[in-house]
Amino acid sequence: MNPNVSSxxxxxxxxxxxxxxxxxxxxxxxxxxxxxxxxxxxxxxxAVYAAIISTLxxxxxxxxxxxxxxxxxxxxxxxxxxxxxxxxxxxKGMKVLDDTYSGGWALxxxxxxxxxxxxxxxxxxxxxxxxxxEEGLFVKLDWSRIGDRSSFMPQATSECGVGxxxxxxxxxxxxxxxxxxxxxxxxxxxxxxxxxxxMRNDPKGGLELALMGDGVDPGDVYKVLGSPGGVDRAFAKxxxxxxxxQWWEAGAQPMEWLESGDVAMSIVYSxxxxxxxxxxxxxxxxxxxxxxxxxxWVIVDGTGNTDSAYDFLRYFAxxxxxxxxxxxxxxxxxxSLEAAKNIDPKVxxxxxxxxxxxxxxxxxxxxAVTFWLDNYDDIMARWTAWKAN
Amino acid sequence: MxxxxxxxxxxxxxxxxLVCFVVPILSIIFFAAHSPEFVDVFPDTSxxxxxxxxxxxxxxxxFLTFVQELDKAAQDRTLPDAARRLNYEISGYKSLLSKTxxxxxxxRPPYREAMIGIDQRWADxxxxxxxxxxxxxxxxxxxxxxxxxxxxxxxxxxxxxxxERVYLATLLRTFWMAFVVTAIxxxxxxxxxxxxxxxxxxxxxxLLALVMIPFWMSxxxxxxxxxxxxxxxxxxxxxxSGLGVIEQPIQLIFNRTAVYLALVHIMLPFAILPxxxxxxxxxxxxxxxxxxxxARPTRAFVEIYMPQTLPGVAAAALLVFILTIGxxxxxxxxxxxxxxxxxxxxxxxxxxxxxxxxxGALALLLIVxxxxxxxxxSALRMSRSxxxxx
Numbered sequence: 001m002n003p004n005v006s007s008x009x010x011x012x013x014x015x016x017x018x019x020x021x022x023x024x025x026x027x028x029x030x031x032x033x034x035x036x037x038x039x040x041x042x043x044x045x046x047a048v049y050a051a052i053i054s055t056l057x058x059x060x061x062x063x064x065x066x067x068x069x070x071x072x073x074x075x076x077x078x079x080x081x082x083x084x085x086x087x088x089x090x091x092k093g094m095k096v097l098d099d100t101y102s103g104g105w106a107l108x109x110x111x112x113x114x115x116x117x118x119x120x121x122x123x124x125x126x127x128x129x130x131x132x133x134e135e136g137l138f139v140k141l142d143w144s145r146i147g148d149r150s151s152f153m154p155q156a157t158s159e160c161g162v163g164x165x166x167x168x169x170x171x172x173x174x175x176x177x178x179x180x181x182x183x184x185x186x187x188x189x190x191x192x193x194x195x196x197x198x199m200r201n202d203p204k205g206g207l208e209l210a211l212m213g214d215g216v217d218p219g220d221v222y223k224v225l226g227s228p229g230g231v232d233r234a235f236a237k238x239x240x241x242x243x244x245x246q247w248w249e250a251g252a253q254p255m256e257w258l259e260s261g262d263v264a265m266s267i268v269y270s271x272x273x274x275x276x277x278x279x280x281x282x283x284x285x286x287x288x289x290x291x292x293x294x295x296x297w298v299i300v301d302g303t304g305n306t307d308s309a310y311d312f313l314r315y316f317a318x319x320x321x322x323x324x325x326x327x328x329x330x331x332x333x334x335x336s337l338e339a340a341k342n343i344d345p346k347v348x349x350x351x352x353x354x355x356x357x358x359x360x361x362x363x364x365x366x367x368a369v370t371f372w373l374d375n376y377d378d379i380m381a382r383w384t385a386w387k388a389n
Numbered sequence: 390m391x392x393x394x395x396x397x398x399x400x401x402x403x404x405x406x407l408v409c410f411v412v413p414i415l416s417i418i419f420f421a422a423h424s425p426e427f428v429d430v431f432p433d434t435s436x437x438x439x440x441x442x443x444x445x446x447x448x449x450x451x452f453l454t455f456v457q458e459l460d461k462a463a464q465d466r467t468l469p470d471a472a473r474r475l476n477y478e479i480s481g482y483k484s485l486l487s488k489t490x491x492x493x494x495x496x497r498p499p500y501r502e503a504m505i506g507i508d509q510r511w512a513d514x515x516x517x518x519x520x521x522x523x524x525x526x527x528x529x530x531x532x533x534x535x536x537x538x539x540x541x542x543x544x545x546x547x548x549x550x551x552x553e554r555v556y557l558a559t560l561l562r563t564f565w566m567a568f569v570v571t572a573i574x575x576x577x578x579x580x581x582x583x584x585x586x587x588x589x590x591x592x593x594x595x596l597l598a599l600v601m602i603p604f605w606m607s608x609x610x611x612x613x614x615x616x617x618x619x620x621x622x623x624x625x626x627x628x629x630s631g632l633g634v635i636e637q638p639i640q641l642i643f644n645r646t647a648v649y650l651a652l653v654h655i656m657l658p659f660a661i662l663p664x665x666x667x668x669x670x671x672x673x674x675x676x677x678x679x680x681x682x683x684a685r686p687t688r689a690f691v692e693i694y695m696p697q698t699l700p701g702v703a704a705a706a707l708l709v710f711i712l713t714i715g716x717x718x719x720x721x722x723x724x725x726x727x728x729x730x731x732x733x734x735x736x737x738x739x740x741x742x743x744x745x746x747x748x749g750a751l752a753l754l755l756i757v758x759x760x761x762x763x764x765x766x767s768a769l770r771m772s773r774s775x776x777x778x779x
Contacts, residue, residue, distance in 0.1 A: 247725075
């Protein structure tokens, strides 16, 4: 600092080092005009961006959707595509897309609320079938446009659905645990067959199996469940083996546990058991007291593709050989009685079709569906609390 | 670049956040209290039930309006939504409404006797009380249930029995597990970050790579790897029995230990990186100055170095805590029934049951708890920096 500079000069010097570049007074420009020009320039730039983006958006909206079928995905959908979707598309001369649907009602609720219909045909489970049919989301089928209703398994047809594939929860065990003739009673007997037990983490299936293990006839299970004390009885039966129970969510888990010896006996999906047996793994299973799931094709209402959807269902119902090939590939059953005749009897012994499931408990029966639609929320809360306490 | 231009540049990002993040969360929370299904389908009945005394059965006039609207709902297929709303409070209401709705158009006055003839439950005042409570557009049902309170038949609110408590217990368990995981992560991350900060440049890069590579792998893959390791005949058990430490394989999976192991493994990079970056910005001059003033290494570390790393530690702890709270895949795959976190239940309500009321209520609970904890943490941080004179 030069001591010879006067104080007035110093003030000028000091002020200039503290210049604030955003202060309009120091730039000599009035405030309003500067902001106006800046804002205008920026808005103009973003207006261009906005115009571009909205034009692109409009292009997307104008495009109509191809015929889309939704199924479970993975190798299941791959086999369906090979046996049904692609040949159907070729025969009709139209493009057939497929999408993945992982279960639950949430997507259909969203469809209803946003009034969009991304799919034309969906493979759904029985509770979604009942709910969608009631709420008018699924078309009430005109069976004359599909085929002969009596050519299907009795459990595989309904007001809004055509059977697509059957699967079952069955009891399975390795020969390390016991001989080939074990039953559900042995599942609940940890003294006779020591070791852990695997079960699916869902009261739907769990409670029914508990009652059947307690000696209730499959035909009376839902009557007992619906009567006072029925649910308590099921929980009490599960309590007897509670500390040995291991819960699974995904179908692969109990198969790993059985192979590694983590569990002695487990409830498994029949398709997984069949796949393990074809690979030569050591596994026994029984069809007695099995719990049958029938997935059904539904036509989504309001898509404008209802005619094509009916054509697809007719194609599916009338191609028994394709259904048999599909069953052979994925290890699930097919609902058409004709197709069951085309399946290799050795393979058929492991599939949830025909005689194997004659006496199974049907999860899609009216009484089952009604019971669970009424009570699922309550029982699910009790189930979660029971498991955690 | 001036300050205002920076704001404008961030405007699209703010808009994106608003539309894709804030608005969906606000609407989920809105669903927690907004439940107009019954009112929308039975508007006149709702109005009449609102002025009902709830002591004896409603009057014939209410029954008449109800039957008319029930018939219309059954024809228009709008009945299931309203039925489900009532079914949340009394199980069985759904099939009752479906059954009555199917025959509604054949009913003749007097409607009260006609409906009781269809099903005895219509003579139960409690069923009508539930309808009356559903006759408002907003409800506290979901929020109360999320806190484990139950509404009794006479309308009073009671805390759920021991064997019925689910949601609050799960929420507390989620917080406790997140807290434990955070504590373990931070205590493990601190020495690792210290090592990385003090290493030579090459060594530091190697260590950073070792931390980052698992970070880049899908967390589901890592969880599955833990499943393989911790199984009954998995690698850990095989190693231990091979070394002769154990006779029988020990249960390492489907319990709390497995969940903690896997969660710490997954969260560790999140903890290491903030602490590492805080440590890297501390100049070594401070420690040298402390040494030159006569402080022992321990004292210098505790009084000079550590306080400067605390903002990094706090950031790491907050990050790990908030991430862990939202987790549910790892506890679902590796834990037992006593180890499940609340996000699992929220996902089930939102995805499986499409019960957005409960999903929203539980989500609101989670958001409020996290907000309370975060504001406590930032209040702590602000008071600390005020005391430090910064």
